[in-house]
Amino acid sequence: QGIRWCIVGLGRISMDHFMPAVKLGNSGHITALVSGHRDKAEKQAAIYGVPSNAIYSYDNFDAIAQNKEIDAVYIALPNSMHAEYTIRAAKAGKHALCEKPMATSVADSKAMIEACKSAGKKLMIAYRCHYEPVNLKAVEIIRSGALGTIQAIESDFGFNIPAGEWRIDRKLSGGGPLMDVGIYSLNACRYLTGEEPQEISAYSSVIDHDGRFKNVEENVSWTMKFPSGIVAACNTTYGASMDGFYRVHGAKGMLELNPAFGYSGIHMTGQIGREKIPDLVTAPDPAQFKAQADHFADCINQNKEPKTPGEEGLRDMELMSRIYQSAGLPALS
Numbered sequence: 169q170g171i172r173w174c175i176v177g178l179g180r181i182s183m184d185h186f187m188p189a190v191k192l193g194n195s196g197h198i199t200a201l202v203s204g205h206r207d208k209a210e211k212q213a214a215i216y217g218v219p220s221n222a223i224y225s226y227d228n229f230d231a232i233a234q235n236k237e238i239d240a241v242y243i244a245l246p247n248s249m250h251a252e253y254t255i256r257a258a259k260a261g262k263h264a265l266c267e268k269p270m271a272t273s274v275a276d277s278k279a280m281i282e283a284c285k286s287a288g289k290k291l292m293i294a295y296r297c298h299y300e301p302v303n304l305k306a307v308e309i310i311r312s313g314a315l316g317t318i319q320a321i322e323s324d325f326g327f328n329i330p331a332g333e334w335r336i337d338r339k340l341s342g343g344g345p346l347m348d349v350g351i352y353s354l355n356a357c358r359y360l361t362g363e364e365p366q367e368i369s370a371y372s373s374v375i376d377h378d379g380r381f382k383n384v385e386e387n388v389s390w391t392m393k394f395p396s397g398i399v400a401a402c403n404t405t406y407g408a409s410m411d412g413f414y415r416v417h418g419a420k421g422m423l424e425l426n427p428a429f430g431y432s433g434i435h436m437t438g439q440i441g442r443e444k445i446p447d448l449v450t451a452p453d454p455a456q457f458k459a460q461a462d463h464f465a466d467c468i469n470q471n472k473e474p475k476t477p478g479e480e481g482l483r484d485m486e487l488m489s490r491i492y493q494s495a496g497l498p499a500l501s
């Protein structure tokens with residue numbers, strides 16, 4: 169049985185990836201839109217067959233409570249708006265799939281979890297890599313012991329950000345590249361090891377004094393030590409193009425995903441002893457968004473806990489806060 173989606177925020181991730189994925193997948197269909205731009209919303213409504221009385225603005229958002237044709241919202245707004253719209257959705261009696269990072273503070277993240285719990289609604293964070301087959305295969309190979317004891321992980325993800333993006337306005341983003349793309353490396357180190365980091369040490373810098381980095385960091389590099397002794401070293405930046413990748417080094421072998429976090433073309437290589445791990449490439453976009461949406465619909469239909477619930481988002485928020493503090497930047501409290 170399909171669920172009925174209300175899309176909140178018609179930006180790049182919604183229009184280019186998530187909405188096409190709902191159309192192609194088995195999760196259900198789009199029955200409502202929330203946007204500050206009526207003309208843009210009308211165009212999307214025509215594509216997806218959304219009635220014009222089911223187009224909401226941010227001001228009348230709470231009226232979604234009266235729309236019985238909405239089961240769940242997908243929140244794809246700037247980070248600082250995630251908490252407000254997740255909580256308002258829960259109060260309106262709707263389940264919420266919220267984009268990463270979950271929020272801009274640990275307190276807001278906890279409030280989101282609490283609001284969905286007390287409304288009896290599901291909360292899932294859109295960590296699409298948890299639904300992406302090549303990343304899942306990497307986890308399977310590591311867990312099978314085929315690489316031997318894992319010793320170290322390297323992971324990077326960054327890009328050279330244009331001026332004018334909301335991502336470099338702290339009020340909307342909550343932080344710089346760590347919150348936006350570094351979170352992929354952080355989250356990957358956690359799913360690859362199946363452990364939570366114990367010790368964290370980080371550095372941050374701004375090199376380009378061209379007006380872009382007045383209130384968010386440009387670079388963060390951090391190291392994490394896990395309980396087993398695995399050490400992970402990660403870099404993120406808004407000053408250079410860095411393909412999101414990871415490399416996992418074990419006593420018997422190594423595997424690499426490069427790119428690891430893209431919308432398509434995710435590519436695994438590696439070797440165990442003298443044997444090459446067969447190359448594996450993921451299905452084209454929007455396959456992983458489809459798998460993610462389908463999973464949330466299954467959770468709603470079968471009353472199951474999502475694989476990436478609010479608590480998973482909260483853990484990354486707490487860890488990013490520790491990374492910032494270690495680098496001498498303000499905590500995300």
Ligand code: NAD
Nearest residue numbers: 177178179180181182244245246247267268269294296334
């Ligand atoms: P975007 O800038 O393309 O879209 C943001 C949307 O929010 C726009 O429709 C914009 O009109 C709307 N908006 C409402 N109020 C706004 C305000 N005050 N300022 C700016 N925009 C406002 O951004 P995006 O790349 O689609 O990112 C949206 C969210 O999705 C972010 O939280 C981001 O971290 C997340 N994201 C996730 C992935 C992923 O692969 N899971 C990829 C990209 C972005």
